[in-house]
């Protein structure tokens with residue numbers, strides 16, 4: 001065991017595992033992050049953690065990961081103990097260790113005037129080592145309660161809910177309409193950002209713990225929701241928020257214009273050797289990605305790998321500032337410009353452009369140009385766009401393939417055919433403080449209740465809904481709460 005160094009941050013600069021070289025990684029589908037990491041270097045990085053009295057980093061992490069604890073354990077070389085502390089709050093640390101935008105890091109105390117601790121990389125290193133060493137094994141429950149729970153949707157929210165409920169002793173069946181388990185972790189997030197074997201080995205762990213998985217079952221279409229309710233003591237809807245927002249302008253029905261999600265899912269399927277029906281790829285094309293967010297970035301990066309001639313990412317918003325504005329101090333998430341991993345690999349970006357029309361100049365039925373206008377926006381006090389101010393019109397952008405990635409409009413409820421489900425003004429499923437929907441015994445978790453979000457929130461939602469379902473079935477629950485649950489079930493059913 002090493003001697004503790006409370007001034008580690010003064011002696012050691014921040015070092016991250018980092019990324020592979022941008023130009024070379026853009027030619028393949030292997031992960032974009034460096035493949036190797038140095039255990040000693042990460043122990044040193046753990047030493048930079050000051051173990052603050054008020055760990056603001058934990059406030060930045062939606063599941064309240066015990067960051068200072070595992071930083072210290074890694075620093076002291078106690079990796080297996082670090083893994084146990086990581087699993088205490090997070091069912092799938094590799095999902096977050098690879099994909100999380102790490103809101104914990106800007107919230108780290110060091111980030112107020114120095115470089116934050118490399119929290120996300122330490123998380124990834126702990127769980128990578130856990131898999132390598134064989135420390136991650138099935139943990140089936142000792143006894144069964146006799147209750148049955150159906151989880152609909154197998155993204156990170158559904159999988160976290162299933163694992164927690166199973167560990168509480170309930171019999172869990174996960175229903176997924178796709179042909180594979182994993183939700184957006186499999187069909188959405190590109191393979192080079194998150195390798196799919198990491199989902200498969202977790203699903204195997206869950207199977208070995210006793211969870212039953214049914215793929216190719218679209219609840220509402222193949223099995224009515226009411227029938228599911230009749231067969232199970234509780235139902236959890238973790239169906240995501242997968243309804244893509246559209247651009248309703250003239251020319252939208254031309255060929256060569258598709259949702260980013262269709263495009264990304266098709267590439268996930270190609271990489272897995274599964275059939276893909278007639279979805280355009282970017283080879284040799286001038287690609288325009290509409291939307292300045294992370295889904296847009298994944299479209300840009302995929303277009304590079306498919307051999308696009310040119311890639312332009314267009315945002316309706318102005319370019320964010322380089323420095324934090326005064327109204328956005330630490331420990332808030334910085335609203336500053338950051339060049340995405342995708343644009344580091346190539347391509348260009350344009351800001352403050354609004355699409356007015358898609359144009360087919362040669363009459364072959366396929367898009368050739370996008371007509372844009374340069375705009376500013378008046379906004380309300382929440383920063384939402386209220387009124388458009390036109391600065392310039394008639395801006396033409398050549399395009400052979402347009403990918404729409406301007407966000408999502410909530411869960412796909414139409415297939416469920418159930419008028420008893422009510423939605424909020426934000427188009428997500430309405431729930432009470434127990435995460436129960438408008439139908440008694442039907443609970444909601446993940447993007448279906450938050451709107452399109454990030455993986456760590458989905459895992460937290462899954463953990464919380466499991467605790468609520470357990471309490472509803474048993475009167476109390478011994479499952480831990482991950483988020484600030486407004487109405488935690490109490491007293492606990494003894495650990």
Ligand SMILES: Cc1cc2nc3c(=O)[nH]c(=O)nc-3n(C[C@H](O)[C@H](O)[C@H](O)COP(=O)(O)OP(=O)(O)OC[C@H]3O[C@@H](n4cnc5c(N)ncnc54)[C@H](O)[C@@H]3O)c2cc1C
Pocket residue numbers: 099100101152153154155156157158175176177178182183184185188189190193217218219220238239240241242261264294295298412415416445446447448452453454455456458
């Ligand atoms: C392209 C893209 C990239 C992203 N990249 C990141 C990232 O890098 N980092 C990050 O933190 N977050 C990222 N996100 C967000 C993250 O993936 C989601 O927030 C997260 O997956 C939500 O989890 P979920 O379990 O709520 O839903 P989902 O992962 O959306 O899973 C929902 C599942 O429910 C299934 N389903 C829906 N309806 C039914 C039905 N009626 N019957 C049966 N099954 C049904 C769907 O097929 C799907 O598999 C990304 C999102 C997208 C779109």
Ligand code: SF4
Pocket residue numbers: 060061062063065067096097100101102103104105119120123456
């Ligand atoms: S899950 Fe995300 S926010 Fe939480 S500690 Fe890990 S990287 Fe940070």
